[in-house]
Amino acid sequence: MPDLGAYAGPVLLAYGASLVLLGGVVIWSVVRNARVKAELARQERHIDG
Amino acid sequence: MSLWKYANPAEFMRVSAPVMSVAWVLAGLCIFGGLIWGFFFTPDDYKQGSTVKIIYLHVPSALMAINAWIMMLVASLIWFIRRHHVSALAAKAAAPVGAVMTLMALFTGAVWGQPMWGTWWEWDPRLTSFLILFVFYLGYMALWEAVEDVEKAADLTAMLAMVGSVFALLSRYAVLFWNQGLHQGASLSLDAEENVADVFYYPLILTMAGFVFLFIALVLLRTRTEIRARRLAALQAREVMA
Numbered sequence: 176m177p178d179l180g181a182y183a184g185p186v187l188l189a190y191g192a193s194l195v196l197l198g199g200v201v202i203w204s205v206v207r208n209a210r211v212k213a214e215l216a217r218q219e220r221h222i223d224g
Numbered sequence: 225m226s227l228w229k230y231a232n233p234a235e236f237m238r239v240s241a242p243v244m245s246v247a248w249v250l251a252g253l254c255i256f257g258g259l260i261w262g263f264f265f266t267p268d269d270y271k272q273g274s275t276v277k278i279i280y281l282h283v284p285s286a287l288m289a290i291n292a293w294i295m296m297l298v299a300s301l302i303w304f305i306r307r308h309h310v311s312a313l314a315a316k317a318a319a320p321v322g323a324v325m326t327l328m329a330l331f332t333g334a335v336w337g338q339p340m341w342g343t344w345w346e347w348d349p350r351l352t353s354f355l356i357l358f359v360f361y362l363g364y365m366a367l368w369e370a371v372e373d374v375e376k377a378a379d380l381t382a383m384l385a386m387v388g389s390v391f392a393l394l395s396r397y398a399v400l401f402w403n404q405g406l407h408q409g410a411s412l413s414l415d416a417e418e419n420v421a422d423v424f425y426y427p428l429i430l431t432m433a434g435f436v437f438l439f440i441a442l443v444l445l446r447t448r449t450e451i452r453a454r455r456l457a458a459l460q461a462r463e464v465m466a
Contacts, residue, residue: 188335204445
């Protein structure tokens with residue numbers, strides 16, 4: 176861990192919040208895609224009989 | 225070979241899958257590599273101390289906040305002119321990603337600004353135009369949700385994308401239009417004299433490339449989701465009619 180000196184708080188806050196935001200949008204997108212994909216597959220199976 | 229063949233949803237799904245996989249890998253490598261390099265292996269700035277490390281988050285997110293809206297504008301124009309549904313869905317898919325990038329740029333800017341400027345926020349031209357851009361993103365997403373008819377929603381949001389592009393461009397060039405304000409000029413430019421020092425420049429370029437790849441991967445994934453969601457809605461409607 177580098178010595179961030181007097182600005183450790185702002186630097187770590189910026190990195191922490193950014194990783195949460197980036198991780199959040201990635202997880203949200205992947206989960207929604209998986210949910211819609213599964214629902215579509217279920218619907219297509221249902222129609223095919 | 226025409227570019228417009230990718231406007232066919234089936235063709236888009238076929239081609240986007242491998243492109244998306246490559247984009248995910250490059251995004252991961254560039255962002256991880258750039259942030260590790262920037263955070264652990266670059267020195268403090270003689271004036272800004274360790275807060276200079278925020279540049280690896282702030283500049284790439286601000287870059288993508290503006291470029292995401294420009295991409296939405298182009299996709300919206302294609303929708304208006306050619307009526308390709310995939311372009312409208314791609315614009316819709318890009319909005320939440322752009323909103324997150326804008327929020328990240330605003331937040332990291334505030335956190336960086338507080339120790340450097342002595343304030344979290346200032347009604348500076350660039351900061352204010354970025355805040356308005358964020359509000360446009362929220363309005364754009366709300367409009368898609370509010371209008372049930374997909375074609376009408378695509379038309380209305382395309383118009384909003386055109387209006388909002390004024391603020392996207394203003395966010396980019398505000399520091400050139402007005403001399404007042406706290407925000408400094410661009411950290412990077414085609415003129416090498418205006419760039420940050422090399423020790424910060426290379427990890428910054430790597431991180432910026434990572435954000436571009438992440439944006440591509442996310443927009444492709446979300447567009448694929450929207451295409452599937454539309455097909456699902458069509459099948460459900462057909463079942464109800466039957």
